[in-house]
Amino acid sequence: xxxxxxxxxxxxxxxxxxxxQIEGNNVNSDxxxxxxxxxxxxSEPSGDACDHYxxxxxxxxxxxxxxxxxxxxxxxxxxxxxxxGEFSTAALEHYRRMLVVCHENHLxxxxxxxxxxxxxxxxxxxxxxxxxxxxxxxRFCERATAHLGDLIGVACTLNEPNLGIMLQSIGVFPSDExxxxxxxxxxxxxxxxxxxxxxxxxxCQQLPVRDTLIKAHRLGxxxxxxxxxxxxxxxTLAMFDHQAVEGGEALCDQIRQQVDDVFLDAVRNDDFIGVxxxxxxxxxxKGILPPEAGVELTQVHYEYWPEALEATIRYxxxxxxxxxxxxxxxxxxxxxxxxxEFVRRALxxxxxxxxxxxxxxxxxxxxxxxxxxxxxxxxxxxxxIAVDLATQVRTPKPSAxxxxxxxxxxxx
Ligand code: GCO
Numbered sequence: 001x002x003x004x005x006x007x008x009x010x011x012x013x014x015x016x017x018x019x020x021q022i023e024g025n026n027v028n029s030d031x032x033x034x035x036x037x038x039x040x041x042x043s044e045p046s047g048d049a050c051d052h053y054x055x056x057x058x059x060x061x062x063x064x065x066x067x068x069x070x071x072x073x074x075x076x077x078x079x080x081x082x083x084x085g086e087f088s089t090a091a092l093e094h095y096r097r098m099l100v101v102c103h104e105n106h107l108x109x110x111x112x113x114x115x116x117x118x119x120x121x122x123x124x125x126x127x128x129x130x131x132x133x134x135x136x137x138x139r140f141c142e143r144a145t146a147h148l149g150d151l152i153g154v155a156c157t158l159n160e161p162n163l164g165i166m167l168q169s170i171g172v173f174p175s176d177e178x179x180x181x182x183x184x185x186x187x188x189x190x191x192x193x194x195x196x197x198x199x200x201x202x203x204c205q206q207l208p209v210r211d212t213l214i215k216a217h218r219l220g221x222x223x224x225x226x227x228x229x230x231x232x233x234x235x236t237l238a239m240f241d242h243q244a245v246e247g248g249e250a251l252c253d254q255i256r257q258q259v260d261d262v263f264l265d266a267v268r269n270d271d272f273i274g275v276x277x278x279x280x281x282x283x284x285x286k287g288i289l290p291p292e293a294g295v296e297l298t299q300v301h302y303e304y305w306p307e308a309l310e311a312t313i314r315y316x317x318x319x320x321x322x323x324x325x326x327x328x329x330x331x332x333x334x335x336x337x338x339x340x341e342f343v344r345r346a347l348x349x350x351x352x353x354x355x356x357x358x359x360x361x362x363x364x365x366x367x368x369x370x371x372x373x374x375x376x377x378x379x380x381x382x383x384x385i386a387v388d389l390a391t392q393v394r395t396p397k398p399s400a401x402x403x404x405x406x407x408x409x410x411x412x
Pocket of ligand 1: 018021159160163238276300328366373374382
């Protein structure tokens, strides 16, 4: 039997989710609108999702009972500020109750202030395509922190502001010119009686969006830091392990620069960097390489490559010198034994980073539940816990018990 690998004392073992993907009926959000317009690119609407909005007490207790000590969830801006400048105390109280339940269950709450979805009114104002709109996000951060800050354990401002540019760089997202004229975008604008509608990440990705997101992070970070409570604040970034092969070095460097470095430069004084990794990406002399022969693909068409996490932690840590929190890592598969294998190999890499002196503060598996995977709907199954969408019955998979035990023993 191989030797046991132990993790630092106080290591955060968490599961991650995001409001829109599990709460259900987030009807005032930009995503809900886009899910329902003619020509939508979503395969199905989010609907009730996992009804986590109502079932959070049992859900959070289940996470704790499995052995975890942290829970990452997000605030839904569209519920808290349903119309510009109108803040809902009832919605803020909902998230306050979630935080209380986390503490009752001895879970450190890791709160993401914005996990992609925004209120419709924000989309009508041009979303992240308008630089001045960053101020709206800062005001939201200020109000949410005033109400919730004393109970927050760790905060993330934005989730993966670099995702759009990342997916555009590898050809998964269309060009800005195509996006600007996309029928779903025009249909959304028409549905809300506007001549424009913009929503991340289905918006234009190039400047000024990138700069607006970075500005929003900075303003949000300052608003959270100067508000109630005292807890680490950072950002989360989508990171590939970028690998150059046979003359692909220049392309690899160029994509890494625009997808990772620009954002890492902007957050190098934050309390931590939230690393989110799912796979690697390879670059050759003629461009981006297809998946390597013999490497299996996950349900979201990524190469099954758990070693990528170690590379991204090392990259972010070396580049910024900041502590790292793995805020997402996971795999979409129907074969749960492959999930266990994936996480086991990923965690071996985390442990090697720790051995080398990198301050890795914790690991959150994505996702707590099989949930609404955006455009792909409910088909990909990332979850540790399966959910019957008709009955809302939860069934933890073997991987949930396995990772919960790793968490409880702080050892692999
Ligand atoms: C993201 C998000 C999650 C996704 C997850 C799986 O990375 O896009 O943070 O919302 O569901 O990454 O694709």
